Amino acid sequence: MSNVTFTIDGREVSGRAGQTILKAAEASGIYIPRLCAYKNLVPHGSCRVCSVRVNGRIQAACVQTISDGMVVENDSAEIREFRTAILDMLFVEGNHYCMFCEKSGLCELQALAYRFGITAPQYPFLNPDRPVDLSHPDVYLDHNRCILCGRCVRVSQELDHKNVFQFVDRGYRKRLQVNGEALAATRLAVTDEVTASCPTGALMRKRVGYAVPIGQRPFDAQPIGAGNLQTEDSP
Amino acid sequence: MSTPSKPRVATTSLCGCFGCHMSILDIDERLFALADLVEFARSPINDYKEFDGRCAVGIIEGGCCNEENVHVLEDFRKHCNILVSMGECAINGGIPAMRNNLPLRECLEEAYLKSPGIWNPAGILPNDIEIPLLLHRVYPCHEVVKIDCFIPGCPPPADAIWDTVVALLTGKPVTLAYERLKYD
Known part of the structure; x- marks a missing residue:
């Protein structure tokens, strides 16, 4: 090469x-x-x-x-400003309540906002009306925290070979949909790779929240990208 | 009593839980240093209810869920040189903002008519003139007035509050250390 x-x-x-x-x-x-x-x-x-x-x-x-x-x-200052604006938009578009979220301290969206020193978003909050799917015995899907990154869609297709998640609609109305009546009606299993792939608290395992004490969570002491991120292993 | 040359600080809790004010008290023995450094104007700490002059810094806990919150916030903006949003409720509405995607009537009916254990045979929703009218949604403070500085956290760490207040009063730039910038 x-x-x-x-x-x-x-x-x-x-x-x-x-x-x-x-x-x-x-x-x-x-x-x-x-x-x-x-x-x-x-x-x-x-x-x-x-x-x-x-x-x-x-x-x-x-x-x-x-x-x-x-x-x-x-x-550069310009690129940092650009990324900050994107993160701000991701925050105001959903309903991100870090104070009670089980993902807090482990969340990549929150960690990036910490890294960029965001104290308050520069855009008005939209407070959309989004559902929570608790139907599955071991996994829940909270659309309030979904940032439409498409990780679950792709992991389920490419790694789990199950195709549990899909995007529907476009633009402002774009949202995540499961291929079934609800999460419980899909082939999703708690052991699937997809369960651990969500960067935010949208797709979460049940009954394992708040396991890591505050102060010991991955992003408590050092920013994301300072050696605590899953590394991209393949070229 | 304090000398009039000290900078004056005002605080209030709007639609919050007073947790952020508890976090102010968490600066522990530095409360003595704070008492030397500033004079408290209108604040729950001294229980003064009205402004009696201009303040250097106003610290706001909580967002705006009713008309009284908006009046108090506008009063703070009018009297304070620097206005600080303290905590998640002031910054994004916090837990109270979870009602924002529901119609207000639905929230009131759930609270006063439908919840288990409610005894309200006349089916009355509170509408006394003494009770501030609820807004149709909960607003973060910076969507109502201009806010100059934000201290995130639920509650913000005491050190974050201390660092910010000291920086503001000594005219230094406010920068929160990484481990003090928290949303939870």
Whole structure:
């Protein structure tokens, strides 16, 4: 495989031809924030949190492949502002109540907001009316916390080979749907990879909440991307 | 008594649970330093109900769920140089905002007519003139007036409150350390 050399924030980075910016950066120890990217999945490019400026244009680092001499801007003030705006939108579009959420301290959306130092979103809250599906004996689906990253859709298809989740409708009305009357009517099992794949508290195992004491949770002491993230293992 | 040269701080709890004010008390022995540093104006801490002058800093706990909350918040904005939203309810409405996607009438009927154990044969919903009218939804403070500074947390860690107040009173930029920026 041929080597490709490019720069991220002025630092020279090399990777293999065909590798994405996100994975080449990670292999060189540079963290690019992301939400919809997940290990062993085909990149999706839906959340846009990994957006970087590539040769002057905004691109999603999880899908854009590297090329020789590419100039990537990752941690500039402009890109940080851009990502903060995306995170703010994700927060106001749903109903994210961290104070009682079982995912708090383990949540990647919350952890990214901590990393970007967000104290309050810059947009008005929409407070949408969203359902909670408690039908399954071992797993629940709280649409209030869903950010439509598509991880569950893809993990269920690509890794579990079950196709339990799908997106329906478009734009502002886009939402997650299960392939059945309710979660209990699907082939979802608690042992499926998908159960652990949700970055927020939308898809959660029942009866295991609040297991890690406050202060010892992954993102309590150090930000996401500071060595505590699941690493992208395949090229 | 305090000297008039001390900066004055006002606090209030709107649609909150007073947990954030408990967190203020959690600064422990630094309360003595705080008492040296500031003079409390209108606050539940000294039980003063009205403003009697301008304040350097106003600290708001809770969001706006009724018309009285809005009046108090506007009064704070009018009297305070710097207004601080303290805690999740002030910042995003918090637990009370969970009613925001339900019609107000449905919430009142659930609370006063339908809940188990309710004895209300006349089917009356509270509507006394003394009771502040509920807003159709709960608003975070920054959607009602201009807010200058936010301290997230439910409640915010005492250290986060202390760091913010000290920075504001000494004219330094407010930056919360990573481990003090929390939403829970």
